[in-house]
Amino acid sequence: MPRIDNDVKLDFKDVLLRPKRSTLKSRSEVELARSYVFRNSKQSYTGIPIIAANMDTVGTFEMAQALCKFSLFTAIHKHYSVDQWKVFAVENPDCLQHVAVSSGTGQADFEQIKKILEAVPQVRYICLDVANGYSEHFVQYVKDVRAHFPDHTIMAGNVVTGEMVEELILSGADIIKVGIGPGSVCTTRKKTGVGYPQLSAVIECADAAHGLDGHIISDGGCCCPGDVAKAFGAGADFVMLGGMLSGHTESGGNIIEKNGKKYKLFYGMSSETAMKRHAGGVAEYRASEGKTVEVPFKGDVEHTVRDVLGGIRSTCTYVGAAKLKELSRRTTFIRVTQQVNPIFSPNATED
């Protein structure tokens, strides 16, 4: 008989951060850079721990160039060739400390990351990404990659529960990607009924990871800078963004003009669009688990980055955190039933 876990799990939209007394005088005093030493690779990291997702429209070399100026991170998607990597490495040596190479669990993917990491040894991060991080097969793959690259920092996922975070860390991963189904172009919950509300997933997984000196990435579900702040407040060490970084100059794909307005295409990596592009079609035994949307063109990503970082600095000021590091310790979430006053939406503009 099925079991029902009766306490309600929460999403970002279900909470707000309670303001607290603060001695900070200005948002500009807030320090967003963090430093970590990773459990298994023993490597150290310093930067603002926001990551562009390894989606082929978001995790591009152009995105990495723009983000590394702010010391933000990019998980480069797995569809670049070794030669493209070499060119990028020669032209942007300063960015290499803020990028990861990505891989699925296929043998071809493994061969590809070996070649890239041999050609570009300055890249120190590997992002192992599968839809379902719960399979034994994936655990074995993490072990294999760890054995082959003992000094590289491995990001692995996705999972949503503490016991699997622990398993992956003990199998050699350093940073666990947390999130099943929260993404803006993900339809896994609709197609399978499987998932976990993101705020609760982050709280529970961060707790499990930190107990082993591991780290986590909150991957998916952030629609606005406030959600990024909530993810950090919930205990995420890194926050990965897809939809929020889509539609920019640096995003993959061409600008589409429609009724005088500019758009860019954005899609989930298990959508029909992505599967047709990279695998030649949707296999007969599976359903597409992503959607394709036209996102209004937003110009250079720099503006969005400033908006996100400005938002988080403001959050820190409200809760009295002088550093991003202190944010989760200063966080009290209150449960709410609405986020914003809807009186003038959806026709209001922000500026």
Place this chain on the structure above:
Amino acid sequence: MPRVDADLKLDFKDVLLRPKRSSLKSRAEVDLIRTFTFRNSKQEYTGIPIIAANMDTIGTFEMARALSKNTMFTAIHKHYSLEEWKMFAANYPECLEHMAASSGSGKADLDKLSSILEAIPLVKYICLDVANGYSEQFVEFVKTVHAKFPNHTIMAGNVVTGEMVEELILSGADIIKVGIGPGSVCTTRLKTGVGYPQLSAVIECADSAHGLKGHIISDGGCSCPGDVAKAFGAGADFVMLGGMFAGHDQCAGEVTEKNGKKVKIFYGMSSDTAMQKHAGQVAEYRASEGRTVEVPYRGDVENTIRDILGGLRSTCTYVGAAKLKELSRRTTFIRVTQQLNQMFG
């Protein structure tokens, strides 16, 4: 004084399935076929236990041809004539093991059902469907049909609570249809205030049925493949779909164009549309309890089938179930406040 049952009953939208460790390597490894032996008929069933509803736009012979290719089931609606049945049976004998003949509780229905089953002995399933499975008259009717067709597998409903599931099984039904009001074109809850959230109904009714070695169908309330997975996870042996199968080539009715878009009509079997079509009108003493909607035309049902089965395989992979049979044992539901990220609508 009225009593309030204080624990909250749940719908599909209130939960998600928690992922669990799995030794499966690919969705392709998942086996969706189930085998059952029914309590009263002693008949055996093998197939993918998804059923097209006995609604006159959905439970068509064309739908049965498409679904039976995937070993899925069709409850044929009760408005086909004996001649149409005979013709279909002669042309598509391979479909018959995945079909049921339907009937309400009226005398004319029973006569027609009897003539169909006598003419086509390969049809082994009977779907006895009334809006309110709680009436004594319906219990009597189930007993009568079981006495007359002791070796046919009887589906009967609809009910939503354990004690009535037990009563119908003990009266001769094999598979109980569970669901009052959850359907996409059902307005029973609106018109009467009566109903039961579908997930809780399925969990409770499956428990009652399985205790007696009976089976249940989760009937209604599925609006996406994930809901089908939740129904199986909750313990349903079969899942019946209406709205999710609407709008296809295999559905009855014409494709019409509206503002340049192709649509097909879909309606509840107690709607104005259905009652006018089959009974001439809505009787004076009753209200219509169904809606009529225009659904976008969706082409061949084969694509939708693939989407549903692909989704189910993915669910099984996420919770570590190598077979559909294991899904409910591997299911832990977590309570949630939203299903999908609404960023892009």
